Amino acid sequence: MRCLIRRVTRKSKAGTGHTAREIESEVLSIGRATDQDVFLSDLHVALHHAVLRPASDDGFALQARTPSGIQINGRTVQAGVVKVGDTISIGMSTLRLVRAPAGFALAIEIEEARAERGQPPGAGPTSLRAAGLGKRRWAWFLFLLVGGLGLGVPLAQIHQSPPPDIDMKRFQVPATGGMPWRLAGGDHLWDSGPMSRPHRFFGQECRACHRKPFQRVTNDACVGCHADQPHHAEDADLLHVSGLAEQRCASCHLEHNGTDGLVTTESALCTDCHQKPGKNIPGSNIRSVSGFGGSSHPEFRVRVVASTPDADEPFDWSRVRGDQTLREDNGLRFPHDIHLAADGIESPAGKRVLDCASCHRPDAGGNAMQPIRFESDCQSCHRLNFEPTEPDRELPHAAPERILPILEDYYARVALAGGYRADTGDAPEVVRRSRPAATELDREQRRAALRWADAKAVEVAEEVVEYRTCTTCHEVERTDGGGDGPRWSIPPVALTAEWYPKARFSHDPHTGMACTDCHAADKSGESADVLMPDAETCQQCHGDAHSEARVASRCIDCHGFHTGRKFTMGRRDAAQD
């Protein structure tokens, strides 16, 4: 094996100096002994340190002959295979295998370093910086990573893509909005908290609501869907003066604040205006409310009906303070106490014990009561029958003008049929005697029968309307004159359905209580008595929003904000006219 040993003698900017030597040997010995093929003077080299012999076409086997071993490319080993380009370190010397010139099997370049003063050759880095740790690199990396993903990508996304519209059609196709930005996080990284459940279906598209960067969400984004949401008041001036016309939806409805929805329940949202209504609206007659404890809430005003002389609008409702004895004029006679008597009330089937629920039935939602109707709530006792021989035949309700004609028809048929025995008085023979159905009556007989029938109809009508049935509950007005006999009329009745128009009350949560806890029906002898509770009645159980002695009640438990009927949030122009 022909080897070229090239020794670097000088290394400077000017160039590198070499000495070269040729060796012809099968095995190349390396060491500090003078007989070695490759002689290294460094004391860190053993006398016979290693041998190098050809192993394959282009590889050479390096075998250490001393326990301290050799470093091949920085790794300490006892034996290994080296190729052109590898570096062997022994002590402080470096041996590089370089491409052999033509005619040589192997060329080695040797560089013997002078020891650095006082630096032991085996010492590693002695400081973190020397071990390759740096602050600057990491700082830049993290700065660019966080800044890029947190700021760069979302801003680029805003710049590149137009704000999307909320489209209900999105329910039919999978949402792809914001791709491919979302793969890098995109503006979704800016999401400040969980979206409310109703809005989460478009929560991936921030700009459905945040349409213009650096501008607060405007109502346009909300009324895109909620155009028909009622406004707060009927009075445009009031909406303006109070500032509600220009109010942002988002000032009450806080999004990104939890999944529980956007209806804020804090009473402070109401009382910030309603505690001192005069502050925003000088001269306002809106009364001050600060809560529901004691005097912080004004007395309820109950809607009470009164009759008017006007025939077209016979009733008039007004709201009257509830903390006084209230009387109304609803056109009906109805003593609650008799109906609720503990030992029962007379009925066609004997004594019957009634309770409130016998007549007052909650509506399907459980909130209010179904309207009282004669047919369903009264007629089972207050029957409109008139003829003892036919107790199941009844007159129509609420049709006084039809009573007499119906009776006339009925008794004419009875008289002509004959066999009527109930009347012991002056009924003619033709009426009382039974006869076969096909029997023809002569003219006299018919006249006598019909004369009786007309008189009987008037008699029965007078009895039913004026004495026995109608007048039990109604005022009755009779007009005589004209050729058609007497006529009766009954003044209209108005049973109030909505007692507290500014509040919501549901019976449903109150079913644990007795009706009479709030409505003193058992002590009311007249239908004029208004049996609606006042504030004090409610305050026996309900208190302020922060009360710990009562049911803590917030404004929103009884009142709503979007209760106006005239204006909607979507048509703000209406509130601006």
Added chain:
Amino acid sequence: MHTSFLTHMNFRWLRIALLVTAGAVAVYAWHDPIGGPNGGTWVGYGLGGLGAAIILLLLWYGVRKRRFASNAGTVRGWLSAHVYLGLALIVIATLHTGFQFGWNIHTVAYALMIAVVLSGLYGVYAYRRYPVQMTANRTGVSPQAMLEEIGSLEQQAVELADRIDDSTHQIVLRSLRNSAIGGGVLAQLRGGRPKKSEKAEARTEAMLEEKNRTLVASLDEIKQREADRIMRAESTMRFVAGQLSEAQPGQQVARIRELMDLLGRRRKLVQRLNQDIQHRALLQIWLYFHVPLSIALLAALSAHIVAVFAYW
């Protein structure tokens, strides 16, 4: 009298930090905003602004400490403020969040801030603990001087070993190769030398010891044999040669003793140097987290503020 950055100006910055923290807690406790406490209420904006201002002030410390000509307070005062306001920041920023966290840039900023403060807290601990230990360990010798002495001891050892015999030289070389001074980041932090190098050194010393004992034991025998040979010597020439060969084992023993002494001194020095390297590593490692993380925090804070107002 020497005062540390912790006691600077009779705890002035501790008192300021406590005052600010107490104020923040009081306002937070008093405030009952609609929708619960969060960063978007006026208290939230206030705490956020205060926190951001403190963060910028703390970041500016990195600039101030490099400005030797600056007269804006002493560096020690700045460091004192840096430490105490940094700790106050934990409370202020946490109240700013209203305890609302999520997978977003806002919580990233908060987490980075907490990481920076915690790494700084370790820094305070390290600066209280390690300088004292370092001084005790160094006994006035600088690490560079230790390194140079180790180098010189090693040079002496290999020279001496070479004069004893080749096998000793090889043993010593192997021992030095495994000396393990310093090393990578983990090795420096771990401080203690790898078991392998400890074992290699122990083995070397045991071998030298054995060699020495063999030599000493055979010394008398050799002397006797040599004496016999001298008695049988026929010429002065032979006697001198005998003297020389008799001197050989005695010299070997002395050299081995010296070599063992050299290696022992070196080993102790390497231990002290490694201890010093560990002290320095433990004293500095937190900065490699504190500084890059604080720069990342700057990016996250900017993104947080821009995000909040871009999507107002």
